[in-house]
Amino acid sequence: MTEADVDAVAAELRQRLAERLTAAGWLLSPAWRDAVEAVPRHEFAPRFYVESDAPGLTTWAPVTPELVGVHEWLRQVYDxxxxxxxxxxxxxxxxxxQPISNAHPTSSSTLPSLVVRMLEDLQVExxxxxxxxxxxTGxxxxxxxxxxxxxxxLSIETDARVAARARAALVRCGYRPRLYIGxxxxxxxxxxxxxxxxxxxGVRSIPPAWVEQTHPGGLIVATLRGWMRSLGLVRLTVEDxxxxxxxxxSSDPSFMIARQxxxxxxxxxxxxxDGGNTRRTSYGPELLAMPDSGFVAQLTMPNARYFSMLADDGTVSTYVLDATNDAFAVLTPNGEGWTVRQGGPALLWDDVEQAxxxxxxxxxxxxxxxGVSVAPDxxxxxxxxxxxPSWRLPA
Structure with a gap:
């Protein structure tokens, strides 16, 4: 396939993508639709990995024109x-x-529906x-x-190698914004x-510099998240x-957390x-994974994470651990419900139940x-x- 053929197929796929995003209600304005139809995403993702649907351990499969063919590569780029x-x-x-398992994604080209949703929410003039x-990727x-x-x-990227690839792709496409590494x-x-x-x-709280470097009356669109899950997309107006x-x-967008x-x-x-005190509880660990109750739990325990472990007697307990102060809660089934054993400087499960x-x-x-309120202190x-009722975000 010649370069001209690639460009022609890609242009048609971009138009179809724009149509799908418009029909789904993510792409609303003519100006952003024009951008989606014009910017060649394949230049920013010449090769990449996608999550495999194979059962078991999460695995990502490589996708390149050489591995899957040019047509299939382009089709996946514009999905x-x-x-x-x-x-x-x-x-x-x-x-x-090669396929990759047991790894943590740290850079990507985010799904276009989320990208254009955020750009629409930015309300630019x-x-x-x-x-x-x-x-x-740029x-x-x-x-x-x-x-x-x-x-x-102006765009800032923390990874120098990622930034270099983005700069090269932007230049190939005729774009020369101000790019910084830091x-x-x-x-x-x-x-x-x-x-x-x-x-x-994603960020655990809004960096003060973002507020300071946004005009009064301007908007900040970002994703707040914790160590257990994403909280969601917020739009803030900066005051003078x-x-x-x-x-x-919304609560569904989930970006990779800032590396720092x-x-x-x-x-x-x-x-x-034998640590801590045990009592019955009306809530089991499933609330941590549910969309809305998980949101409340993440607010309540911003420094906690959880995992399940099999005991010698075959019982599966869920451990909720605060990495900053050694507070803990251990949830164990007791036949008809759950018990919680908690201890440390904070009673994590008491806090969750109150919230x-x-x-x-x-x-x-x-x-x-x-809602969210951001102040210097x-x-x-x-x-x-x-x-x-309110909950503090971690500094």
Whole structure:
């Protein structure tokens, strides 16, 4: 297949992608649709990995034109799927790509529906400037450049090798935004203020520099997440007093967490078998994985993670461990329900039950009924109104 043939097939696939995103309600404005139809995503994902549907351990399979054929490669590029381009912050050996298991994705081209949803939520106007945190492959950067012009887009990437590939792809496509390599959690170089700030990685709380470097009245669109799960996409309006306020737009988007905020490798010390106090509980570990109750649990235990382990007697217990202070809760089935054994400087499961009681009293609202307030000294998520029940985000 010639280069002209590739370009023709890709153009048709981009149009089909735009049609699907429009029909699904993600792509709303003509300007962003024009960008989706114009920017060649295949230039930003010349080879990648996709999750295999094989049972068992999560495995990713390599996709390149040589391995699957040009037509199939292009088809997958223009699917509404996330394309993984890096694992565990290491370079992939593309000379002999093999399936990968037991690995942690650390860079990707995010599924287009989420990208355009965030761009629509950003509510840009023609004269706006945008700072993007997390250049990644450069695809979303290219969409911004097409919409606003190179001179109005600044993008920061923490990984020098990822940034170099993104820069090369952007140049091939005729885009030359300002690109920087560095820790995006400390803000953009200099004191440039943007009208809009967008982040394509999850953060545990909003970095103060993002508020400081966004014009008063400007918007920040980012994903808040914890060590157990994503909280969701938020849109904040920056005030002229250095604060920002807004609401969750949805709870489903889940970006990779910023590398500087990844959870410690160690889950923490297992509690002694006789440690803590035991009582009955109305809630089992399934609440941690459910969409809405899991959201509340993550707010309540921002530094916790959980896992299940088989005991010698065949009982499966779920351990909830706080990596910062050694607080713990151990959930064990007791025939008809559950018991919890908890101890340490905080009673984790007591806190979860109290938060769930507040949530149920408010008629168990969806995450979109929660808001976020960011101030220089604290950040909190609140239920209903800023005066309602609230939980602090980790600094």
């Amino acid at each position: 509404d799927e996330t394309l993984i381009t890096q694992f565990d912050s290491r370079e992939i050996d593309w000379a002999d790509p 023609d004269d706006h400037t945008v700072t993007e945190y997390g250049t990644g 695809y979303s950067t290219a969409l911004l450049c097409h919409r606003l012009g190179d001179e109005r887009v 820790d995006g959690l400390t803000g953009a170089p200099g004191s440039t203020r943007a009208h809009r700030t967008i982040a394509t990685m 007093n250095g604060t920002a306020h807004g609401r969750f737009l 905020q990844e959870a410690p490798e160690s889950l923490g010390m297992l509690p002694a078998p 769930l009681a507040l949530w149920h009293a408010a008629d168990s609202p969806a995450p979109s009924e929660f 604290a950040q909190r998520v609140w239920l209903g109104t800023p005066d309602g």
